[in-house]
Amino acid sequence: MRTIEEIAASLSMLTTAELHHLERVIHDLYRDRHEPIIYDDAYGIWTEYDQVSVASEAFELFDEAEEREDSVNA
Numbered sequence: 001m002r003t004i005e006e007i008a009a010s011l012s013m014l015t016t017a018e019l020h021h022l023e024r025v026i027h028d029l030y031r032d033r034h035e036p037i038i039y040d041d042a043y044g045i046w047t048e049y050d051q052v053s054v055a056s057e058a059f060e061l062f063d064e065a066e067e068r069e070d071s072v073n074a
Contacts, residue, residue: 002010014022027045030037039046 036048037045038051
């Protein structure tokens, strides 16, 4: 079995169609494993991991904006 690093490195060599197919296979695996899914429709799924990840990114942007504002006001 390939390592995660090998798989990640090879993804850029896949066509868009192949990436879409791979994404569908992964989403089907999440469903089969009964992973906590917040949103699931014909377009794909949104997992708890996705939600936490995006929230984390948003809070990082808020923190950066706040730090810039603090440095301007100092």
